[in-house]
Amino acid sequence: AEVVIQRLDAALTARLRALARDQGVPLHDLLLAAYQTLLYRYTGQPDLTTGVLRAGRTPSFARVVGYFVNPLPLRAHLHPDDAFLQHLAGMSRALEEAVAHELPSPVLVEALQPPRDPARNPIFQALFSWQKTSALLDRRAVRAFVLHEADGDMEVAGVPLQSITLKRWVTQFDFSLMVGEGEDDLTLTLEYNADILREGTVQAMLRAYRALLEDIVARPDAPIGSLNLVDDAMRAQLDAWGNVGREDAPLPRDDLIHAWFQRQAAAAPDAIALALGDETLTYAALDARANQLAHALIARGVGPEDRVALLLAPSFDMIAAILGVLKAGAAYVPLDPSYPPERLRYMIEDSAARLVISHLYSVFSVQYSDRGYENADEELNTEHLSDAAPANTASELILDAEVLYLDELNTERWPASAPNVPLHPANAAYVIYTSGTTGRPKGVVVTHANVTRLMAAAQPLFHFGPEEVWTLFHSYAFDFSVWEMWGALFFGGRLEIIPREIARDPEAFYDLLARRGVTVLNQTPSAFRQLMAVEARRDAPVDLALRWVIFGGEALDMTALGAWFQRHGDQRPRLVNMYGITETTVHVTWRPISQADAQRPASLIGPPLPHLSLHLLDPNGLPVPIGAVGEIHVGGAGLARGYLHRPALTAERFVPDPFLTLENHEGTKARRHEEEKSEKIRENPLHPRHPRRIETPVTGQRLYRSGDLARWTPDGDLQYLGRADHQVKIRGFRVESGEIAAVLEQRDDVAAAVVLAWGDPARTEDMRLAAYLAPAGPTPPDPETLRAWLAERLPAYMIPAAFVILPQLPLTPQGKIDHRALPEPDWSQAARAGQSRTPSTPLERELAALWEDLLGVTGVGVEDDFFALGGHSLLVIRLLARIEDRFRVRIPVQT
Secondary structure, three states: OEEEEEEEOHHHHHHHHHHHHHHOOOHHHHHHHHHHHHHHHHHOOOEEEEEEEEOOOOHHHOOOOOOOOEEEEEEEEOOOOOEHHHHHHHHHHHHHHHHHOOOOHHHHHHHHOOOOOOOOOOOOOEEEEEEEOOOOOOHHHHHHHHOOOOOOEEEEOOEEEEOOOOOOOOOOOOEEEEEEEOOOOEEEEEEEOOOOOOHHHHHHHHHHHHHHHHHHHHOOOOEHHHOOOOOHHHHHHHHHHHOOOOOOOOOOOOOOHHHHHHHHHHHOOOOEEEEEOOEEEEHHHHHHHHHHHHHHHHHOOOOOOOEEEEEOOOOHHHHHHHHHHHHOOOEEEEEOOOOOHHHHHHHHHHHOOOEEEEOHHHHHHHHHHHOOOOOHHHHOOHHHHHHOOHHHHHHHHHOOOEEEEOOOOOHHHOOOOOOOOOOOOOOEEEEEEEOOOOOOOEEEEEEHHHHHHHHHHHHHHHOOOOOOEEEEOOOOOOOHHHHHHHHHHOOOOEEEEOOHHHHOOHHHHHHHHHHHOOOEEEEOHHHHHHHHHHHHHOOOOOOOOOOEEEEOOOOOOHHHHHHHHHHHOOOOOEEEEOOOOHHHOOOOEOEEEOHHHHHOOOEEOOOEOOOEEEEEEOOOOOEOOOOOOEEEEEEEOOOOOEEOOOHHHHHHHEEEOOOOOHHHHHHHHHHHHHHHHOHHHHHOOOOOOOOOOOOOOOOOOEEEEEEEEEEEOOOOOEEEEEEOOOEEEEOOEEEEHHHHHHHHOOOOOEEEEEEEEEOOOOOHHHOEEEEEEEEOOOOOOOHHHHHHHHHOOOOHHHOOOEEEEOOOOOEOOOOOEOHHHOOOOOOOOOOOOOOOOOOOOHHHHHHHHHHHHHHOOOOOOOOOOOOOOOOOHHHHHHHHHHHHHHHOOOOOOOO
């Protein structure tokens, strides 16, 4: 245990006493209600049980020597819209009722029989205590005794006392607030479990508690969800951390994606731009091919703010098509041929694509997969594709959109020079579809300015150059590809296009990295763990030319990188964790990773990139204090235009930025006024800020609500905690499945793990966890070993009921774990360590049938473990009730 101490001055103490007096409650109750509010706002848990320390010494025991102190559990239900005074009144009544029915803590535990965990108090983990120091005693000395400090000297009833520091100090609770009342002030002492909390976090919580008390006395009728927890000094610190990137670098002016590429092509026309297998394409050849396609598109009426869908496999044509669409002034809509046909049809319709660019083979592959073939590449005879009628074969998928087949396009008839299309950086560059909660994907509209800003912001940090070799590993329908493509082509590097069959084969991809001399590798953590497993299996790992390994797309468990650092160190390559969202143009933050970070079980994502701001806000839009969990809100020049054809959703997710200063706001309006007067905008009626168009506010005046959770650490780092909707409840316990997976991945024989919850979320008692693992070696761990490993590190309710061993975890085309491809476990077999004897007597068969009915499994054996098959304490109670009903025998739960 450790402690932090803070004193509340006489002025604030007097105001608190006055408020308590006005409400007819003790000051103790007011401070306790505020403590519950603090815990609610930090944790987001509306149902809280807090321990309240009671003296326990009734008048009849006044002269008896002994320890009578009793922690009384007090349950509270908090709602953000409840006024604080309403909560205070309800809490005071609840406390009176609890005192009237008080039981000694051991008796209460025996009666309730809560799940036991040696690391936790069985009923509550947060305690509140009140100590009133007599005016006859030396308050400084009393505090030294209470806090186990040295040099506390005082005299009581003629007996001299001296405090001595304890060599070892432990705490019974994770978090205990002790309030010491003096004559005119209050002393707050927070005792905490130093194994799970850092001193800086606890200090910030005390500061938040003080800020909360100050707001309570100023606005006692305010809803508890709106009360302030951030003092002025902390607010300034949070603003500094969140706005560190806002003005770090000048924004590129009047720049377009293809214009940046064209400058590189002009500077080094013979340099290799693309490589695929043994074939290469120079910058000049790629530029010419893109120009010819752009002229062909313009001839078909394609222009600014049009959308052109691309249905192409990774190839030179795919990159040329992207550039050609941009040069024609339109935005490209990437469609991955591996997507289900129904999803592709929807995206073509929803985007209102003016044109679809494809290969005959891509369309046929999709059609054949729609007819039930598992592998269209094997089932389709491609020798006769050229004889097919394109319009007819595409009609099933493309519907009413015009199709341009690159196989049949005669590019020689079009000039190789760049077309002259008036365009503004605020014009749309691409529309990428992301998953939506409605089951239908939503298109995110990203502009040229968004992309050029990203690369301009990254260059001072990474110093990319023509010597770099990048991989296009990810699907172009995943926005990580935007970073991969232009990171190479904006700075003269070479882009290695990775065929899908190699991207799905970690062994082959690892060999390609070495053979091609790749220097910049972008990976999701899931995909990189597979590469690490490949390297670990080799007796003599090959030399890699990697200079940067950049993570993105999902949370990174830094402890999983320990083995990599042991082999490579942390200087070359440098590993960087980057957080971002499609709606904020790929990347928002960056965090170089050191070897020391591998000892920290957290996903640290670092500060925002230049031109961006980042705020952690609670559900009421208020900044959360240091250490508290908040939703990531991103502002600045990286914000996309919004969702295509979804104005309501755009307004819901892209909200006004309340953190812009008036000076910045007026400056933005002035720049917009000048832009609207400019001749370039007036000449382009499709420009988003043309006077005749109504569009979203200027980028920089909005915040994007990400739905991701994070917390500020005391040293200003940002810890990513996952999606707000990835938490599940198991029998009333809130569980983050990523935490369980991270513990499993600490084992040497586990290469990667993911944990899913199965069952009806509305019936949390029926929810069961299943762990899916890819082994790190030829011998996979057995379920009993894994269960024992987790039992040593996690509470019982976080132990999966089933363990499924897979050769490797399935990945989506974007390189993330494909949760939908994970099979439901065979609950009857997954948790068994071996064969169990089949029930042989009538009694055994009846009991086995009861187990099977409750657990939803089959084939229960006599030696099977009820808990290993998915049972838990609530099901035990139901089982005993059924046994009593069937056999008229009562069996105690303890048995």
